[in-house]
Amino acid sequence: MVEVNKGFDPILKRAFSLFRRTSDGFQILYRIIGKGTSVLRSMKEGTEIDVLGPLGNHFRAPKQNQIPLIIAGGIGIASVFPLIRKLEGRAYVFYGARTGKELFMLDELKTISKELVIATDDGSAGEKDTIIGVLNKFLKNRPSLIANYSIYSCGPRPMLEKIAGISAVHDIKAYVSLEENMACGIGACLGCVVKTVNGHKRVCREGPVFDIREIEW
Amino acid sequence: MNLKVKIGSLELKNPVMTASGTFGYGEEYSEFVDLNDLGAVTVKGISLKPMEGNPTPRICETACGMLNAIGLQNVGLKIFLKEKLPFLRKYDTKIIVNVLGNSIKEYVKISENLDGAGVDAIELNVSCPNVKKGGISFGTDGKMLGKLVSKVRDAVKKSVLITKLSPNVSDIRDFARIAEDAGSDAVSLINTITGMAIDIKTRKPRLANITGGLSGPAIKPVAVRMVYEVYRTVRIPIIGIGGVMNADDAIEFIIAGATAVAVGTANFINPSATKEILDGMVKYMELENIEDISSLKGTVGVE
Numbered sequence: 001m002v003e004v005n006k007g008f009d010p011i012l013k014r015a016f017s018l019f020r021r022t023s024d025g026f027q028i029l030y031r032i033i034g035k036g037t038s039v040l041r042s043m044k045e046g047t048e049i050d051v052l053g054p055l056g057n058h059f060r061a062p063k064q065n066q067i068p069l070i071i072a073g074g075i076g077i078a079s080v081f082p083l084i085r086k087l088e089g090r091a092y093v094f095y096g097a098r099t100g101k102e103l104f105m106l107d108e109l110k111t112i113s114k115e116l117v118i119a120t121d122d123g124s125a126g127e128k129d130t131i132i133g134v135l136n137k138f139l140k141n142r143p144s145l146i147a148n149y150s151i152y153s154c155g156p157r158p159m160l161e162k163i164a165g166i167s168a169v170h171d172i173k174a175y176v177s178l179e180e181n182m183a184c185g186i187g188a189c190l191g192c193v194v195k196t197v198n199g200h201k202r203v204c205r206e207g208p209v210f211d212i213r214e215i216e217w
Numbered sequence: 218m219n220l221k222v223k224i225g226s227l228e229l230k231n232p233v234m235t236a237s238g239t240f241g242y243g244e245e246y247s248e249f250v251d252l253n254d255l256g257a258v259t260v261k262g263i264s265l266k267p268m269e270g271n272p273t274p275r276i277c278e279t280a281c282g283m284l285n286a287i288g289l290q291n292v293g294l295k296i297f298l299k300e301k302l303p304f305l306r307k308y309d310t311k312i313i314v315n316v317l318g319n320s321i322k323e324y325v326k327i328s329e330n331l332d333g334a335g336v337d338a339i340e341l342n343v344s345c346p347n348v349k350k351g352g353i354s355f356g357t358d359g360k361m362l363g364k365l366v367s368k369v370r371d372a373v374k375k376s377v378l379i380t381k382l383s384p385n386v387s388d389i390r391d392f393a394r395i396a397e398d399a400g401s402d403a404v405s406l407i408n409t410i411t412g413m414a415i416d417i418k419t420r421k422p423r424l425a426n427i428t429g430g431l432s433g434p435a436i437k438p439v440a441v442r443m444v445y446e447v448y449r450t451v452r453i454p455i456i457g458i459g460g461v462m463n464a465d466d467a468i469e470f471i472i473a474g475a476t477a478v479a480v481g482t483a484n485f486i487n488p489s490a491t492k493e494i495l496d497g498m499v500k501y502m503e504l505e506n507i508e509d510i511s512s513l514k515g516t517v518g519v520e
Contacts, residue, residue, distance in 0.1 A: 008281040008434045008462070011486060036278075052488065181276050183283060184485040186249075188241035190287050191276035200269060200290060 001185035002028065003050040004040040014040070015182045015204065017079035017154075018054060029078035029104060055185050057209050059083045059152050059175060067148045069094065069138075069172075070113075071163060073131055073155020077104060079177045079208070080154050085112050093117065094135050096155075100125030131155070132162045139170060146170050151212070153177070161217045174212035178203050218502055219509040222256070222476050224454050225377040225402030227337055229256035229311055229477060232510055233467065233495045236458050236481030237262055237315035237340060237381070238287065239432075242301040243308075249488035254495060256477060257311035260301070262342045263331075265323050267293035277414050277423040282433025282460070283482060284412050286426035289317060289345060294327050298334055311337040313379065317345065321365050325372045332376045339376045341369060341401075344383030344408035345430070356383040356408075359395050366399035379456065382406040382447075384436075389443045390450040397451045405456035405479065406447060407440045433482040434460040441473045448474020448515050462490070464497025474515040 001013035014036045016028040030037055043049070061083065062068050068091040070080050077095060084091050093113040097103050098121045110116050118126025119134045127134055139146065151174035153163050160176045167174035180192035180203045187205035194203055195216040201207065220231035234257035240246055243258045252258055270290025277284045292301065297314075305312050314336045318324035328339050343356030343365065355361050366380055380396035382389055384407040393404050409430025414423040422428075440459025447455055457475030460482065461467050467478045483490035498510070507513060 010278055011281060011433055011482075012278050012283065013486065050487070181274050181278075183276050183285075183482075184245075184488070186245050186488060188239065188245040189276065189285070189485055190270065190290050191273075191285060193270070193273060193275070193290070195272075 001052040004036045010036045031075040062150045066150045071153040073159040076154035096131030177208045227377040231256040232477035234479045236479035239481040239484045252308040259313040262315040262317045272425040282435030284429035286424045286429035313338040315340045317342040328369045329372045332373045340379040363395045363399045370400035377402045379403045393447040403454040445473040
């Protein structure tokens with residue numbers, strides 16, 4: 001949870017995933033979508049801000065015999081990026097956005113992925129398709145390995161919901177990092193819950209990463 | 218310096234407590250605040266049976282505050298007594314349990330159990346704006362409120378009884394008086410103010426519940442006004458709640474007439490807020506040469 005403002009408007013901290021460690025701290029990758037992120041961008045370099053974390057769980061790296069498929073929609077790349085790095089060239093990465101301008105870190109992603117597949121809605125970068133479209137093509141072309149695949153994903157909810165369908169149809173293990181409006185980040189306010197087969201769970205505490213079969217879409 | 222205050226027969230080591238629903242069951246905050254430092258911990262509303270709460274989105278930020286419609290998700294009485302209360306007992310602080318029910322019978326049953334389990338105080342939640350049944354219908358209907366408080370009063374032997382008042386009424390003084398007459402040892406105010414926010418792109422409400430309760434600094438002036446009014450109406454102690462973000466806010470409530478203050482939304486922004494507020498109050502007292510915090514109570518200068 002990152003403070004974006006010293007005053008009361010906006011008042012709440014914002015939840016971000018740890019994008020990358022640096023020698024003296026860490027980086028977050030964010031898209032400006034509202035008041036909080038706008039204020040954050042206007043902050044001067046060197047401004048001290050309050051950070052609470054790390055909070056919640058994280059993606060667990062797959063076993064050696066598994067073939068990781070990492071699927072990122074839009075700014076969802078921020079939360080899967082550390083996993084892609086950790087897997088050091090083992091991961092097939094599917095990265096989609098509305099338009100090429102909204103794709104980040106492409107050069108680095110190319111070097112740290114086994115294969116990088118790009119898709120944009122307007123075709124300005126990679127294939128003109130949804131990330132679900134290219135994923136389906138991939139699975140269709142390489143069906144023999146399906147038993148070894150495991151999926152790790154972060155992105156808009158409709159995309160994750162479709163991945164849940166794919167995961168069920170092909171019986172592929174899948175883990176997703178979820179987003180919800182959050183106030184406290186430490187499991188007290190119960191604002192960020194998600195409906196699971198085991199009742200409401202807190203995205204900030206039991207998540208943000210969940211087994212896709214656990215979520216009630 | 219004396220920070221001790223009394224809520225009915227209950228003595229708190231200092232006037233800083235937590236507001237129900239913003240502090241979980243205490244354990245969530247125990248790594249950020251030494252709970253021994255707090256005057257009291259008020260835990261999330263407890264119902265007879267576990268409650269799932271409302272669908273999401275449940276919260277939404279607004280100017281200088283937030284709307285919430287959690288819908289009283291809680292573990293229920295049984296699990297609370299078995300799993301949550303023992304943790305809190307390890308600390309040298311007073312335990313206040315917020316209670317909610319769908320009927321007078323339910324309120325009585327829960328209160329009896331908590332009283333028997335030895336909790337220090339019971340706070341009747343008659344003011345949650347986010348559930349359809351029970352709750353606020355007691356807090357906005359004077360007759361029902363009087364009946365509820367007196368029935369619970371009869372059932373509770375040891376625990377101090379606090380009634381948490383809703384600001385969503387035409388005159389909160391009437392309800393404070395009813396609570397006092399029915400035997401409540403104290404009143405806490407205010408609960409959240411019913412509000413709404415709309416996404417102008419989708420033209421849909423920002424909360425799944427459509428409306429929610431507004432909290433945070435945005436509501437503080439309303440809360441201070443109501444504490445001021447209620448202080449001049451009843452003799453029982455008042456716990457001031459509503460946008461307490463720092464020590465200055467807490468002091469303001471006490472000057473308006475509050476005996477103690479409960480910190481709510483501030484816990485979300487800074488999990489150590491309660492302790493920082495307490496430290497700031499001590500500093501204020503040193504600076505202003507105030508020996509006893511209670512000497513500040515209700516000292517607002519009005520002719």
